[in-house]
Amino acid sequence: MDSIEDAVKTMPGFNQFQKEYDRIKREVLQDPLVRSFLSRYPTLSDASIEKGLTKLYEYSKEQKQCSQCPGLQACPNLMAGYQPHLEVEKNQLSIYYEKCSLKKQDEHQKSLSARMQSYFIPKDILEASFTNLTSIDEDRKEAIGAGMAFVKKLSAKEEAKGLYFYGKFGVGKTYLLGAIANALAERGISSLLIHTPEFLREMKSSLSDGTFNEKMELLKTVPVLMLDDLGAENMTNWVRDEIIGVILQYRMMERLPTLYSSNYDFEFLEEHFSYSQKGGLEEAKAKRIMERIRHLATPIFIGGDKNFRANQ
The missing domain is CATH 3.40.50.300 (P-loop containing nucleotide triphosphate hydrolases)
Structure with missing residues (x-):
């Protein structure tokens, strides 16, 4: 009997999905802010990075939006007026949000x-x-x-x-x-x-x-x-x-x-x-x-x- 993983790989469209996933992964890991963060944690395992990829993607996307800030009223971030921050806890990536300067003002x-x-x-x-x-x-x-x-x-x-x-x-x-x-x-x-x-x-x-x-x-x-x-x-x-x-x-x-x-x-x-x-x-x-x-x-x-x- 095939494993669930093997079954998923044979589903229509899986190859296209895998290509898109790999592309996004490369972009996220090449983001200067993400690379700078990960460089501070050289012992963080590849498995932990892979597991926390969605958090890295969220961090990368929202920080880019912050760098092109359209103002508080038009803030496109998941939480308007908040900036994402990454941290490592017990060898796992986590993300939290803090108020930006415009929100505080x-x-x-x-x-x-x-x-x-x-x-x-x-x-x-x-x-x-x-x-x-x-x-x-x-x-x-x-x-x-x-x-x-x-x-x-x-x-x-x-x-x-x-x-x-x-x-x-x-x-x-x-x-x-x-x-x-x-x-x-x-x-x-x-x-x-x-x-x-x-x-x-x-x-x-x-x-x-x-x-x-x-x-x-x-x-x-x-x-x-x-x-x-x-x-x-x-x-x-x-x-x-x-x-x-x-x-x-x-x-x-x-x-x-x-x-x-x-x-x-x-x-x-x-x-x-x-x-x-x-x-x-x-x-x-x-x-x-x-x-x-x-x-x-x-x-x-x-x-x-x-x-x-x-x-x-």
Whole structure:
């Protein structure tokens, strides 16, 4: 009775299959990367190499695809974003996969995005960084230094007082907040950067869609809150007392840092908060809000005529 091996050899097409197998084997074993790997294991037997040929073929094919990388989104590898590596264990070949640099970069960026949330903030602000600041003149040194010191303190798990950047429109207050948020994200610290006027309008609509409490909880508890363009919102008693006041009171009690940008200094901001939709002034309530802001942040004026990103 013929053996299975002998029976297979007599099957139609076997000779053609054997030729193709031998051709692929030659190509794989002549691959410079495969030859370099095998040269490090001179005691590896021919039988082990033959047995591990499919792994060598997989390694050769996927490494070639990596050398002609079309980008992460179009990665043709068996596992997109992963590169193959060979090793020898107990005189047997094995293959494993590790994330390539593009995959690691993509995951890193996604982790930063998860740590740095935002509402109604332009894309270029979300890509801001201290290294890209181009107009570091005397009008900006204090603000940049304060921002970097803030990041350094939080990174060292030290308590850090918030910052209140103020100055006229277009000097780069929002960009600096973005640079701080990105620097914090790089160090694993979550923040939330919002354009205050737009977000407060959304908060009003969230009363009807059931997301109000969820958003309030986020603003109250996020490790670092950044309120951009404070004072430009349409001030109402509800906004002042039920939104801004409640958030700042909670953050003050929990010692959670809050950063701000505004066109107003403290004096004008207090005046803004004092206006009542019912007419007249509510100075006591405005002072109460300002006490929380003063307690939570150091005011820093940003002067100059050019934006930080003017030359980007």
